Amino acid sequence: MVLIKRIAIVLVGILLVLSLNAAMVSASSQNLLPFENSEAGRNSNAYMPTYNPSMNDRRNFIDEISNYATEASTKWGIPASAIIGMAVIESGYGTTRIAVNANNIFGIKVWTTSPSQGWQLKGQPDENNGTVPVLSDFGVDRLIFDESKRVDNWYRMFKSRKEAVEYLAGTLLQNQRYGFAKTNYANNLSNGWSYERASKQYIYEIANAGYNHLGGDYYRNVVGKLMAEWNLYEYDEKANNGVFKDIHGHWAKEEIEFLAEKGWIDGYNDGTFKPDVSLTRAQAAKIISSFLILTNTTEPIHFKDVQSGFWGHDYIVLVAQHNLMNGTGANQFSPNMILTRAQMAQVFYNAGFYTQSAGSDMNSFTDVRNDYWAHIAIETMRQEGIMAGYGNGRFGINDSITRAQLAAIIYRLDQKGWNKK
Structure with a gap:
């Protein structure tokens, strides 16, 4: 009985192998x-997949390439x-002859005869302006070329996908021809573009620059459909490590990521931080209370312009307690008002971020009089190296604080160990 089962298993295995081989041959x-x-035979067949990938094959290809792409x-x-x-479109999910034989999933050519580390795609249509000698002509799309004379069908050989x-991301797309598109991509994200819009624009720009001979509109359309079908934009977000998409290259990138x-x-909600946007008093209240881990003192606090349903209500209550x-007067907090540099200095002073308070006779800035309400706070913050003035001798008491500037200051405070009031 056991022997019969084993024979049956072997027969099933043989049949599976035969059916798979038949499918491959077919x-x-x-x-x-x-x-x-x-x-x-057709010349155009040279570009076609060697087999039709299953949905599981396609998923596995996406999973593999997404790791490298991220x-x-x-x-x-x-x-x-x-x-x-691009890898999917150019390689048919890794099934084209070029992808199978050379791991070249992008169809990257080497325009020369018999290049080192090159692989020749024999039989493909002439892409060298009709200069390739024809040995036999069997009709349209049925030309046999002298492959030894060709420079237009050699492809770069890669050790792996x-x-x-x-090579594509670190060399080819960094060159002078395509490099501008990467810069535009970063700028578009900084301007609040979605990953989808910015990525499609990138595809459009490199195609128009020569990456695809059919042009930007065509390439953006076909690649864009693939990106949408597989929701490939999630890997753009993953590449940014889950942080904000508009801080690449920003001077406060490290500080912002640390605080995040x-x-x-x-x-x-759109994945941006908006680093150069002015900070509101409500936003500052949230950051300060989070940084200092403030707890409720049960002291009743109420501002008539801060309703209980307002997103920043609890944070405002905490910093006030x-x-x-x-408040800004008349029992108002003015949550949506822009926070000024003078106000920020006073907040830090109130939090005790100093070893010694500045003297009332100090006068370091031309726009800060000794009788100004935040004079001591401003001088103390300058003295501690937490806030500085401008090169023209001004502090800029009424200038706004940006979201990035506050992040940088909080970062410095943390490095000094002043994360407790």
């Missing part, structure tokens, strides 16, 4: 080249979604 027979069959995007600034989408991704990791700051931020 698929391959549909893509014959002219030198393989003078009747059925790493490459983080390192070189090329949108991960674009890298993955990962190496192909790294600590949970002291957050951004907007601890006498860090007070």
